[in-house]
Amino acid sequence: MTAKIIDGKQIAADMRAKLRADVAALAKKGVVPGLGVILVGDDPASKSYVTAKQKACEEIGIYSDDNRLSASISQKELMSHINRLNKDPRIHGILTQLPLPDTIDELEVLMAIDPAKDVDGFHPINVGKMVTGQKAFLPCTPHGVVQLLIKSGVKIEGADVVIVGRSNIVGKPLANILIQKSPLGNATVTVCHTRTRNLAEHTKRADIVIAAAGCPNTITADMIKDGAVVIDVGVNRVEDSTKKAGYRLVGDVDFENVKEKASLITPVPGGVGPMTITMLLYNAVESAKHAAGLLK
Ligand code: NAP
Numbered sequence: 001m002t003a004k005i006i007d008g009k010q011i012a013a014d015m016r017a018k019l020r021a022d023v024a025a026l027a028k029k030g031v032v033p034g035l036g037v038i039l040v041g042d043d044p045a046s047k048s049y050v051t052a053k054q055k056a057c058e059e060i061g062i063y064s065d066d067n068r069l070s071a072s073i074s075q076k077e078l079m080s081h082i083n084r085l086n087k088d089p090r091i092h093g094i095l096t097q098l099p100l101p102d103t104i105d106e107l108e109v110l111m112a113i114d115p116a117k118d119v120d121g122f123h124p125i126n127v128g129k130m131v132t133g134q135k136a137f138l139p140c141t142p143h144g145v146v147q148l149l150i151k152s153g154v155k156i157e158g159a160d161v162v163i164v165g166r167s168n169i170v171g172k173p174l175a176n177i178l179i180q181k182s183p184l185g186n187a188t189v190t191v192c193h194t195r196t197r198n199l200a201e202h203t204k205r206a207d208i209v210i211a212a213a214g215c216p217n218t219i220t221a222d223m224i225k226d227g228a229v230v231i232d233v234g235v236n237r238v239e240d241s242t243k244k245a246g247y248r249l250v251g252d253v254d255f256e257n258v259k260e261k262a263s264l265i266t267p268v269p270g271g272v273g274p275m276t277i278t279m280l281l282y283n284a285v286e287s288a289k290h291a292a293g294l295l296k
Pocket of ligand 1 (some may be wrong): 164167212
């Protein structure tokens with residue numbers, strides 16, 4: 001069997017078109033969703049993520065308040081930027097690009113963001129709401145993975161799902177979303193990590209394998225069952241002298257071989273990546289609707 005490729009770019013483009021229409025409808029009611037963006041330092045990867053997020057905001061009509069701050073900023077000064085955005089009624093979502101410099105207490109910064117504007121879904125209040133099945137901002141990458149599955153027609157309910165990775169931003173929240181008694185969940189989920197005794201034993205019985213390990217070739221063809229759905233969250237740089245940049249991006253899955261055994265598979269790039277930004281836009285628009293009293 002050769003897998004059908006899940007086109008994350010197309011699914012994301014369709015969702016963004018719907019969001020653009022939502023934003024236009026909000027504009028008629030005098031509501032413009034706003035996103036406050038904080039980038040500290042000049043890490044090239046963080047800069048390019050932030051630029052991509054702002055470009056995506058512009059494309060669908062979200063107002064963006066750009067704060068590019070020096071790596072030498074003090075904790076106090078950074079907190080004053082967060083407080084200003086918390087108070088600004090034009091801002092419905094606050095995005096702090098991680099990682100922050102070592103001199104900054106990251107947890108204190110994330111905790112200071114108003115939970116009602118926490119469009120990354122990292123604030124413990126939103127994490128707690130998600131875990132207990134209450135309405136909350138869902139973290140963007142995990143929510144993007146679930147939307148990719150749903151929009152590709154994959155039945156999540158009752159599926160055996162194996163997630164490889166237990167980080168606070170991908171593996172753990174994804175497991176939580178997928179076990180909820182909700183249309184996004186009802187799966188039976190196993191979460192694997194570096195202390196898992198026999199990774200292949202778990203992945204081989206999964207209907208859906210989701211790799212979020214950050215290590216190329218973590219999932220090979222012998223580790224999955226015929227017809228499994230394989231979602232690759234990983235983004236890794238591997239040296240490639242044929243490329244101008246000297247590297248290329250690969251996921252955690254041995255794509256060429258796994259695609260011959262899976263029924264559906266995401267590529268890297270062009271799979272999960274475009275969905276992460278889309279779900280950020282989604283959260284910002286939902287937050288604006290909520291602030292305007294248009295949602296319960
Ligand atoms: P992370 O914080 O480094 O966590 C990686 C997790 O994978 C850890 O729980 C680790 O286990 C586990 N792991 C690593 N190697 C493993 C192996 N060989 N077998 C089993 N488990 C293994 O990474 P992250 O932030 O979750 O990100 C994961 C990957 O997704 C990265 O490549 C990242 O760049 C990518 N990512 C992509 C997007 C996107 O939008 N496409 C967004 C976020 C992240 P331990 O806990 O035991 O160490």
